[in-house]
Amino acid sequence: MLCPRQRLYLLLTAALSAAPLIAAPKERFVFVDPAAPEAASVRQPGEAAAAVVATRLITELTTALEAGGPEKAVETCHIKAQPLTNEPIPSLPQIVAVKRTSLRLRNPANAPDAAERAALDHLAALTAAARPPPGLLIQKIETDGAAAEWRVYRPVFAQPQCLACHGNPETQSPALRRLLRERYPQDAATGYAAGDWRGLLRLTVRPAAGNAATR
Numbered sequence: 001m002l003c004p005r006q007r008l009y010l011l012l013t014a015a016l017s018a019a020p021l022i023a024a025p026k027e028r029f030v031f032v033d034p035a036a037p038e039a040a041s042v043r044q045p046g047e048a049a050a051a052v053v054a055t056r057l058i059t060e061l062t063t064a065l066e067a068g069g070p071e072k073a074v075e076t077c078h079i080k081a082q083p084l085t086n087e088p089i090p091s092l093p094q095i096v097a098v099k100r101t102s103l104r105l106r107n108p109a110n111a112p113d114a115a116e117r118a119a120l121d122h123l124a125a126l127t128a129a130a131r132p133p134p135g136l137l138i139q140k141i142e143t144d145g146a147a148a149e150w151r152v153y154r155p156v157f158a159q160p161q162c163l164a165c166h167g168n169p170e171t172q173s174p175a176l177r178r179l180l181r182e183r184y185p186q187d188a189a190t191g192y193a194a195g196d197w198r199g200l201l202r203l204t205v206r207p208a209a210g211n212a213a214t215r
């Protein structure tokens, strides 16, 4: 039998050893209302960059599809999609990183980090509840001892021309199916219909100096 004092000690030890598990996480993510004044200097370049990158991707894809069909376009997407989405945008120096991610990935290299996962889960919950998605999400990531990181997310939807590679695999040519299987053995990015929510385009934005977001 333990005396009350021993029991208290054991309880305290248990509580202390559990403490690191319940301690605040190193990173905290919050979604910021896009209309909030502190988001203003982030929102505008984020929206502009999302438009530039989306247009770049669609133009590349359309040209490649027209030139050689989906089999050839996979080459373009495979080789170029990441550099293309990561290229700097000279007119928008505040954009420091660009990425595409999804809950159903083709390339595991596009897997979400924890903050992106929070944004994807938010969109997935809205989609499941048949609620309209926001045009964009703004997220602030706070890490102890570091300046806050700001991200702008734009939801990406499957359009008819996406379905050649992200639609029903049964409608793909055997050559395309083989190519996708070889390149992306863990491919989970098929079975979409036009209009389905596909994922997110993420832009990391450096707030303009002196703006509310930098404080």
Ligand code: HEC
Pocket (backbone or CB within 6 Å): 058, 061, 069, 070, 071, 073, 074, 077, 078, 079, 081, 082, 100, 101, 102, 104, 105, 106, 107, 108, 110, 156, 157, 158, 159, 161, 162, 163, 164, 165, 166, 189, 198, 199, 200
């Ligand atoms: C010609 C085939 C093809 C077409 C058409 C296509 N994609 Fe993809 N998609 C790919 C390939 C290949 C990848 C993997 C790229 C990589 O390696 O990063 C990919 C990756 C993605 C990703 C990144 C997340 C992931 O799953 O790895 C998103 C988001 C995406 N595609 C959306 C779209 C949208 C939206 C369209 C239509 C506008 C589209 N795709 C059209 C082949 C295609």
